[in-house]
Amino acid sequence: MTNAQLEIQIILSLVAVACALPGVFLVLRKMALISDAISHSILPGIVLGFFITQDLASPLLIVMATLTGVLTVVLVEYIQKTGLVKEDTAIGLVFPSMFSIGVILIARNAGDVHLDVDAVLLGEVAFAPFDRWMYNGIDMGPKSLWMIGTILTVSISLLILFFKELKVATFDAGLAASLGFTPIGIHYGLMTVSSVTTVGAFDAIGAILVVAFMIVPAASIYLLTNNLKKMLVYSALLGVFASIVGYWIAHFLDASIAGTIATVLGLLFFMVYLFAPDKGYISQWYKIKQQKTEVAMLVFMLHIANHEEEQERNVNHLQEHINWTSQLARKVLRLANQNNMIVIKNDVVSLTPKGAEFTNKAVSYISDNKNAELEGIKQNFFLFRG
Template identity: 45%
Template structure:
């Protein structure tokens, strides 16, 4: 596979994996928690490195999951004590992220991990960091890691689709029929955490947030069915990765930034031209009601 194709495949895997998780976050009105966790997992990454003294292996994923769950738990605790949800997210987000930055600067300043890298990523280096087995190059490590996380997320959603759907749209009903709503919540936070850290090295936190929120938000405007929303958001993620790469090549700009911009363009089109929920469709419906009222 060519150098360009590896970058496109990596971006597409990020788009698909993030979009799948993002749909449930958008539907549950927890999109900003995704932004918080995508930054606070830096603390988990640094913690995993300090424990294992290695950037390889499962320690970074484990650390990210622990801190992601801790973020969700602290936000829920503060919200339960009367702090407004957005304020709770802001307090936890800034505090844990700041601790991660301090630890990174003090204890891990001489390794291939820094705040700029974590925020912006560097997808152009991905094709050169490969998995080698018996002298054979099997492709970039990022592609293998993202593929693994994608399959794990897909399997969880497939096995617990009914539980996810009911607890997303009607948590009270889910609790009444015995679905462990709190477990589902923290399971989704764990999925969000491993998805974020798997994408960190490739594209950085900025594009991760864009891929988590924007494709799902655009798909939300285009359909009223959960399964269709999952498929459409994944398609938007892939399209944004591909179009963003060629936009970046043409304009000689940041690849991650161009991919994030592509998601915004797609959302803008959906916002204006969605057949049912778009701005133009709503205006036409209002004009029709106005005419019928006059008649």
């Protein structure tokens, strides 16, 4: 591993952490797409800053781009407040127009500007180690390493300082306001940090993939835990892991580093989406299937309890009466039988004492819907999951 490779991996890891931290809050606040909007609409800011300084790594550029990022948020919120369109439409209206202004600005000055829209949108981290910061003739390392390092340090300090406020404002803005925390201040602080991070990250990974770095780790971890601190730490770790794995795959394939990392992040999310215990696709699917069986069972038991007449309780009659397929009917019948809820004599179904008691409990639960009884009922249901 050469020195440059090591530096690239450090830069990528720092970018991943810097993006993951605000990303967690964006996902929790249902504002994930604000990061998409910011990442596109910083273009005019970058272009204007670049016109003035002619240097892609100058601090003025960051300031200008951050300002346009915050301006985007303000505009989106203003449009939203007028109530003329929904929030998502407001986002969709603002950033393409900002981006268009940026593209036109570049095109109009194509002759004397060495700035490519591709460079802003797609980024390239492979060149980062060559743009070094020389101080008094001493090599201090790549400029972008310093930039993203500074941004990360600031955002971690802000996170530690305002953790409590951020937490309250995210989960209960009303409570935060009544405690005197100014959720609006927190909101704009978060937006500013997101903008700065986006700006710091774009020349390494490109504006579009900043979204992947911000949203995907947070969303994956959100499927695994509900604890905010754990979410922050694990999202950052996941981001770093994906960055390093992605870097080496890209190295092997000779493909775009940022694109590969985003792909790795996507695959990781997909794995979590499928296999997450409790909230994943498979576990949800299983849960819903079980609930369906439980409901079917309950309907069946109530039906039997409601009918005294033997002909209503005939096995063959049941199928047409509750309007089930023969497969479902057979399954429910077998399950109930296995759990000693019913007895079948001469093709006539009757409830056992246990089944009658269960049905009574279920009816009283359904009619008063009290939470206290919920737990007991749940355990009863658990009996015939099999």
